[in-house]
Structure formats: C-alpha cells, structure tokens
Amino acid sequence: MNTYLHSLRRRRGKRLAHTYAQQHTGDQRVAVIGLGRFGSSLAGELMRRGWEVLGVDEDERLVQRHSETLTHVAVADCTDIEVLRQLGVHEFPSVVVAIGTDIEASILVTSNLLDDSVPNIWAKAISRQHGKILERLGAHHVVLPEHEMGERVAHLVTGRMLDFIEFDDDYALVKTVAPEVATGVPLGVSAVRTKHGVTVVGIKRPGQDFTHATAETVVAPGDVIIVTGRTEAVEAFTELS
Template sequence: MASYLHSLRHRRRKRRSETAGRGGDQRVAVIGLGRFGSSLASELMRRGWDVLGLDTDARLVQKYSDALTHAAVADCTDGEALRQLGVNEFTSAVVAIGTDIEASILVSTNLLEADVPNIWAKAISRQHGQILERLGVHHVVLPEHEMGERVAHLVTGRMLDFIQFDDDYALVKTVAPTVATGVPLGQSQVRSRFGVTVVGIKRSGEDFTYATAETVVQRGDVIIVTGRTHAVEAFAELS
C-alpha cells in the first residue's frame, strides 16, 4: 500500500505539471466502477483526463486497471481511506455507486467534508437525489430516469432528440413543421406565436448552422428548438 501511494503521488505530481500547461486541473476520482462509473471513467480517459477509479470489488478494479490512469480497491465510506488516496486533493469527484444508497450518502458526505470543489453523484431515485441535494452535493444525476423520460418523448412524438434542462426548459431536434417554413424566421413569428426559439438548422446534405431572423426554413429541414418544455413539445407535434 505504501509503495502504491508513493507511486500514485509521483504520477499525480507529474500529471499535474502536464495539465497545468493546458490551463486546468483535469483530474477526477470516479468512485464505483459499475456500468455507469466505468463508462464515465472510460469517456473521461478518452477526453484526456487523469482518472482515479475506486471500488470495493477487486475484480472490477483489476478489470479496469489497465484502462484508467490509476485504479485501487478502497472502501470510500471511510473518510481516512479517501484521505490516504489523496482524493481530497482532486477538484472533481463522481460518486457512481449503484444500488447501495447508504454507501452513496456516506461517500458523498466524506467528499463534502474533504471540501472537494465539484462533486457529482448518481441517484437511483428522486428521493435519493433529494437527499444528496440536501447534503450539498453540487450535481445530482438520475441517468435511468432521465434516459427513460428522453426516450418516452422520442417514442410518443415527432422529435428526433430531446434534452431537458432544469425542470421546465428543453432543447428539441425535430423536422420543421409547416408553420415555420417558407418565410424568414423573423416573419414567421415562431417565438411570439409558439413560445419557442429556432437556434439551429440542418438541410439535407449540409452541416448544422445557426439560425437567424433571416433564415428561411424549408420543408424537410431538421431544426433545433429551445423553450419551455410544454411549448417545445407542442411545437414538435405540429405538422
């Protein structure tokens, strides 16, 4: 353990000097290497981040040890274990623990007490998410719920993609309805009539471009629309 910690700190110092030249701390601790945590850790590695993966399951740690910058078996419900691994020195940490709500809460509490500046935590229910928010976790995500809601919008409507921000604001990708075609957007009065804003447009065979008041949307164009969730839902249903 001592030799591992020495090696880990040495590599951290080296990596810190490298990332400093790129204008930011690109280190993150991912706690929990299940499907969500391992997928997140792999994507962060692909983006050039220094990822420390932690889990109580030695098999998972062994499985991902070659794919991550560092990986270790650790019970992160123990604040001392986090301190020994230097997680308190990280500016970002993700609690990706799956079904063990108690462990999720304890780990999040330890990270908060260690003053880690940016903490993300996975929640498995809205109640779990509310507890994490009350603790002071900076970012709470409900991946299963959010993905289910997103797919429901795609299945039941004409939307090609749907992303919701906060509780009542969304961004939608959809085929342009007739009411938005044939005249410049500034004349179609889409914003005043429907409460939405067209921010992007893609024509067949072309790349997405920003939409302006002078943009003329044509039949069959794919557009990106933002606005209140109920407004973009209703707009996307227009033919």
C-alpha cells in the same frame, strides 16, 4: 432495446463529462467512485479529454477491466473515510460519486467527502428522493441519469422528436423535423418565437451539415431543426402539423 439503453447511458456519461470538463479548466484531476456503466463511461470520456482519472470500486473485476484505460485504479470500500484518505481522494479538486443501486453507500461516501471538504462533489442519484437526500447533505451537483434517460426515451417514443435534452428551470433543447408552420417563409416572418414561444437555433437540410439559423433562414419541408424554449412550449411545437 438493451443495446439502445446502454448507448443512452454512455451518451449521458459523455454529456456529463463534457459539462464537467467545460466548467473545470484548471486542475484536471478527478476521482470517480463506482465503475459501473455510468461511472466507467464518464471516466473514459474524461480520459479521452486529457484528464487524470482515479477510478475506484469495490469490485475487483471492474477495477481490473479499467486498469489499462484509466490513469489510476483502486479496489476499495470508500464508505470508510480512512480508506478515502489513504487513497488521497480528499486531495482531488473534484470527485464523482457514481455508485449504482447501493443508496446507503452513496450517502456514506458523499458524507465522507463533505467531511473532508472536497470542493466539488458530483453525485449520481437513482431516484428523486435519493437526489433530495444528497442535496440536503450538501453535494454540489446531483444527477439522475436513469430518470433523465427515461424522460428522454418517453419523449422520443411518443412524439416527433429526434432527440430531447431537458435542462434546469424547465428549459429544453429538441431536434425535430420542421413542422409545416415553420416552413416556406423566413423564420422572422413565420414568427415562431412570438407565436409558439420557441427559438429555432439550427437547421440541417438532407445531405448537408447543421448550420446556425437566423431570421432570414427559410426552412423547407423535411428539414431537421434544433429548437429551444420552455419544455412545454417545445413539446407543443413539435406536435404541430
């Protein structure tokens, strides 16, 4: 189980790195403060995508571990605004505050970055309350990887879903084995969208790659499909027989 949870943390870091990289195609520099599992996964993925990454942590062992994989590393206490300035963190277009369980440090670092007018701050929260505080401070993006991971695992354990990703505004993307109501006829005829409020956007047959779904696509029993829609609607759809 620990290996599986670690894998999910790593995948969450990769997903955030992918989102971050898509949104920022100009100055490809980022500072990651906190090199725990989440921060190191994020930093490593951004490096893989060709970004220049400064990794910072108070723990000398963590910094040493990543000294050969990141562009720059430093051992430093970033709750001190002067230390941040000496490292030149305020000159980076974007900074990720990936500090783990030390909420006070997370808040202080985020506040320091805001005082120095860093234009794009991503901050990790370990609870909804922590997230609300970061939002009120003015952090531009707040992520709750542990909470989101818990929700995701709960969906996978309790239902027919093979994968589950929830976005803002109560919208979700789900990978699932096609329920019977969606099989045997073209999607346009089964009227999945009209009847169930979801849209089938992709399909994978055994032994084949995923492909886009259209109104003419006929889903067969055992096919794996990608479905989007309101979270409640996709949850209900995946539970249909």
